[in-house]
Amino acid sequence: MADKKQDIIIIGAGPAGISAALYARRAGLAVTVVTKGPGALAKAEGIENYYGFAEPITGAELERRGIEGAKRLGVAFQQGEVMQLGFNDAFNGYKVEGADFALEAPSVILAAGASRTTLSVPGLKEHEGKGVSYCAVCDAFFYRQKRVAVIGAGAYALHEAEVLAPHASEVHILTNGEQPQAAFPETMTVHTEKIAAIEGDGRVTGVRFEDGTMLPIDGVFLAIGTAGSTALARKAGILLDGANIKVDDAMATNVPGIFAAGDCTGGLLQVAKAVYEGAKAGLGAVKYVRVSKHSAGK
Ligand SMILES: Cc1cc2nc3c(=O)[nH]c(=O)nc-3n(C[C@H](O)[C@H](O)[C@H](O)COP(=O)(O)OP(=O)(O)OC[C@H]3O[C@@H](n4cnc5c(N)ncnc54)[C@H](O)[C@@H]3O)c2cc1C
Structure with missing residues (x-):
């Protein structure tokens, strides 16, 4: 080193x-x-x-x-x-x-x-700065006792999730169809379904998956790939x-x-x-x- x-x-x-x-x-x-x-x-x-x-x-x-x-x-x-x-x-x-x-x-x-490495789903761009973030260390503080999701499947997603964990009430990992490539702790729920849209009413309120199910969430952090x-x-x-x-x-x-x-x-x-x-x-x-x-x- x-x-x-x-x-x-x-x-x-x-x-x-x-x-x-x-x-x-x-x-x-x-x-x-x-x-x-x-x-x-x-x-x-x-x-x-x-x-x-x-x-x-x-x-x-x-x-x-x-x-x-x-x-x-x-x-x-x-x-x-x-x-x-x-x-x-x-x-x-x-x-x-x-x-x-x-x-x-x-x-x-x-x-x-x-x-x-970007994600193109409805609702993402519209909610940037309104629940969609690209930086856990910058924004974790705003999600104290709130539900957050990290989109990503690898070491970078794990890093961002670990920054959020001490602040948020729930941390979800959304791999968007990929197999997880990092050892996410059991305290974080991993969802492998494909994402259909980020839903919101001015601020993010949830993530809708392609199978129609909804995950209520307050914040989404992008950490796809590296x-x-x-x-x-x-x-x-x-x-x-x-x-x-x-x-x-x-x-x-x-x-x-x-x-x-x-x-x-x-x-x-x-x-x-x-x-x-x-x-x-x-x-x-x-x-x-x-x-x-x-x-x-x-
Ligand atoms: C298929 C293809 C063909 C091309 N053909 C030509 C050509 O004929 N002529 C030409 O002039 N140009 C060509 N290019 C473009 C050229 O390769 C790029 O313009 C050039 O490589 C850009 O150099 P860079 O140093 O900015 O980035 P890159 O060469 O992409 O280097 C980026 C570096 O950053 C590192 N890195 C990234 N993220 C992190 C991180 N988080 N932590 C640590 N390290 C990180 C990578 O490991 C890598 O070392 C081609 C590109 C492609 C993809």
Whole structure:
């Protein structure tokens, strides 16, 4: 496992995250990249529109070479899924947490790729902020002694459910037709029926399943698949434009010290753009860390 304290934590080992890591590490900072495994690039059979390759290269090989190059420069790697990103008052920086690791740094670069895990059922969009939430740690407090449901079947759903459990009177897990892929405690009721709609009258009142049955509920939390870029951004209070993270020209988000790069910022979803944005985010984070260290007199 990587050292607990770093200058910069980068979430994602695709072209954006690795490019950011190269620039930050070559500036002499301590950099850790967290990755849950292959990203979008690994799915590309052949890349022949990226600079420097006379013959097409598979996405998996390009990704592997990028990671190896970063390791050669001394970038640390942490394997695992990030499920929580938030400010840590005690440290005056950010905490990046997974099921079995926790890292802290004054600056974070989100390069976790495009978020592709969404749910399209009637009533979901209409009730966002009115009983539909994407962040348990942000909203659990509003559901004290209320009935909540987490939509998802894996480790991320379990993480969100565990955050809600001490507050809510009931926690239901809705796998929407999938088999549960995490060990949900017996105190949580698992429903495997497919979801037909989120019902409500201005606020969520329940979930209707395809078999016609209703589950009365006060709040629904989305945690499908793994925690994607937008889910992590929401947890840290980062502004979004639809499913894309909003950034300025220096790839800075609205949250000081957090930058974003690559597919998660939208636009052209290509390696060249991810690498360019990663470089800018890496340099932006270096500047931010240096200024913070200088002001703190470190
Ligand atoms: C089938 C296919 C073919 C393509 N062909 C081309 C092509 O020919 N040319 C081209 O230029 N582009 C192509 N692309 C697009 C290209 O792959 C992407 O634009 C590029 O990979 C984006 O880089 P990224 O670093 O933003 O994200 P990704 O490459 O998706 O990397 C995301 C990283 O984030 C990590 N991650 C995500 N969530 C978490 C989490 N919660 N915790 C920890 N780690 C996390 C992943 O493990 C991964 O390491 C193709 C894409 C696909 C799917």
